[in-house]
Amino acid sequence: GFLVFVFQSEICSTKHTERVSFVFSLFSPRRTDVNSVTNWNAPLVWEGTFDPVVIDAIYKKMDPRVAVVVFAVGKYTRFLKGFLESGEKHFLIDFRVTYYIFTDNEKDVPKVELGEGRKISVVTVPSANRWQDVVLGRMKWATITIDKQIRNEADYLFMMDIDSVFHNRFGAESLSQLSAVLHRGNYKKKRTNFPYERRAKSRAYIPLDEGDYYYTAAVWGGYLEDMYKYCYKQSEEDAKNGIEAVWQEESHLNKYLLYNKPTKVLSPEYLWSDYDQIPADIKVVRISQLIKDYKKVRPNGGH
Numbered sequence: 593g594f595l596v597f598v599f600q601s602e603i604c605s606t607k608h609t610e611r612v613s614f615v616f617s618l619f620s621p622r623r624t625d626v627n628s629v630t631n632w633n634a635p636l637v638w639e640g641t642f643d644p645v646v647i648d649a650i651y652k653k654m655d656p657r658v659a660v661v662v663f664a665v666g667k668y669t670r671f672l673k674g675f676l677e678s679g680e681k682h683f684l685i686d687f688r689v690t691y692y693i694f695t696d697n698e699k700d701v702p703k704v705e706l707g708e709g710r711k712i713s714v715v716t717v718p719s720a721n722r723w724q725d726v727v728l729g730r731m732k733w734a735t736i737t738i739d740k741q742i743r744n745e746a747d748y749l750f751m752m753d754i755d756s757v758f759h760n761r762f763g764a765e766s767l768s769q770l771s772a773v774l775h776r777g778n779y780k781k782k783r784t785n786f787p788y789e790r791r792a793k794s795r796a797y798i799p800l801d802e803g804d805y806y807y808t809a810a811v812w813g814g815y816l817e818d819m820y821k822y823c824y825k826q827s828e829e830d831a832k833n834g835i836e837a838v839w840q841e842e843s844h845l846n847k848y849l850l851y852n853k854p855t856k857v858l859s860p861e862y863l864w865s866d867y868d869q870i871p872a873d874i875k876v877v878r879i880s881q882l883i884k885d886y887k888k889v890r891p892n893g894g895h
């Protein structure tokens with residue numbers, strides 16, 4: 593506290609953003625076992641590379657409104673309770689958060705006690721016969737709803753899978769113009785081994801010698817206008833051409849993020865999975881995907 597005070601009074605004439613990064617470099621704890629910056633100089637966030645109290649205080653001054661868009665179509669409503677209850681314990685605590693629940697079954701949205709300044713907003717979407725249509729339709733419905741509603745109600749937006757549970761702090765260090773999470777299964781691979789779409793016929797195609805990271809589509813976020821620019825039209829064009837990208841909208845997101853670099857990259861702490869052991873570089877699991885019986889929850893069965 594004392595050090596921060598002395599130091600801030602010395603640089604009070606500099607611009608806010610400079611002050612922020614300066615505070616970081618002096619007071620952030622360090623990690624030497626992982627990269628904490630990308631090769632385009634965006635922060636790569638791991639436990640131990642930021643001070644949670646300082647960063648929450650910095651963002652709290654702007655008091656942003658954060659939208660979380662989750663889909664719970666068909667049997668996926670069963671995941672809402674665990675997601676929301678754990679989110680209320682760990683997700684941007686003391687910030688203004690609205691969960692936008694896109695569902696075909698409003699009756700199954702559970703009553704969950706929410707903290708102050710936090711809300712749930714239910715958006716009705718059609719049912720689907722194929723799980724692929726739900727995941728591919730997410731950005732289409734999100735875009736329509738940003739236009740109609742969310743644009744007036746939020747500053748930042750996160751898209752998240754619903755089949756997951758928060759286990760630890762997911763705080764203001766995640767906020768940025770465009771934030772993406774390294775996919776837990778691919779962050780140690782070489783780019784030639786990333787599961788990008790490799791068929792040139794698809795609009796998601798990425799050649800073998802391109803690519804920075806493989807990002808998950810299950811957690812990503814940013815300013816509304818930046819998220820909005822990511823266009824679902826690419827996957828609609830694929831459908832017209834009779835091709836579906838290997839990892840559906842995740843493939844299209846990876847293509848988009850190759851040419852529109854994230855301004856912040858989050859480590860796989862921000863989406864781990866109960867299927868996988870936790871390696872030494874993952875000090876904290878912030879969200880974990882649940883083990884689920886694909887045959888039971890998906891309308892058309894497994895993978």
Ligand SMILES: CC(=O)N[C@H]1[C@@H](OP(=O)(O)OP(=O)(O)OC[C@H]2O[C@@H](n3ccc(=O)[nH]c3=O)[C@H](O)[C@@H]2O)O[C@H](CO)[C@H](O)[C@@H]1O
Pocket residue numbers: 662663664665666667668722723726727752753754755775808809810811838839840841842863881889890891
């Ligand atoms: C961790 C990770 O890499 N996740 C990706 C992987 O997820 P998963 O295999 O975890 O896909 P998933 O079954 O969780 O589907 C993604 C999300 O779509 C929603 N949903 C899906 C089906 C349905 O019938 N009803 C419904 O509401 C729900 O919010 C769900 O969490 O593959 C998907 C499709 O390729 C997406 O790219 C996911 O982001």
Ligand SMILES: [Mn+2]
Pocket residue numbers: 753754755810881
């Ligand atoms: Mn999932």
